[in-house]
Amino acid sequence: MSARTARPARFRAVDAETSGSLRHFYDIEARLLDAYDYPNWLPLLEDEFVYRVPVTVTRDDPSLAPVFPGAYLVDESRDSLASLWARRFEPDHIDFAWGEVPLHRIRRFVTNVVAEPGEREGEYMIDSNVLVSVVHQSHPAVIAPAGRRDLVRRRPDGWGLVSRTTVFDESVIRLPHLRMVI
Structure with missing residues (x-):
């Protein structure tokens, strides 16, 4: 293996079956989110799910992290997403969600999904790229x-999301709602 194709020392590969199953999970999740199908998406989240979007900063020193430590544009739990976000798309509430009428057309493109075993049995750390298009x-x-x-966890019915951190490439975010990326 040449130096150009060598994996980083910390990378621990997962088997092809697990990798394929996780890729399928991400495809299904993106499809549910694109369709505003929150009743079928929310069960994919573990009870302790946390979703964070840290503040992206542009630094002169490339050795520094591209985010401001401890500062978040979004810091949500499963419960807050279910009660404060997903509910606005329910038939009884959509008429009052004026910013959503008519609905945005959203596409999520999830690529470069790389899984590594987590610290606990049955858990995996997943790095991926996402491109969100909103019209x-x-x-x-x-x-x-x-x-x-x-962080995802294997469960009897498939996979569950334990946590998600999304780091935008741009420091000025032009999306109408940051929760859309989820």
Whole structure:
């Protein structure tokens, strides 16, 4: 193996079956989110699920992290997403969610999904890239590239998301709602 193709020393590969199953999980999750199918998406989240979007900063020193430590644009739990976000798309509430009418057309493109075993049995750390395209009414599309780091857990019915951190490439975010990237 040449130096150009060598894996980083910390990388621990997972078997092909697990990798394929996780890739399928991400495809299904993106499909559910794109369709605003929150009743079927929320069960994919573990009870302790946390979703964070740290503040992205542009630094002169490339050795420093591209985020401001401890500062978040979004810091949500499963419960807050279910009660404060997903409910606005329910038939009884959509008429009052004026910012959502008409609905945004959203596409999530999840790529470069790389899984490593987590610290606990049955858990995996997943790094992926996501590109979100959002169109509202006849406005031009807003494109937002980001990297994600997830912790997922194997469960009897498939996979459950334990946590997700999304780091945007841009320091000025033009999305109408940051929770859209989820």
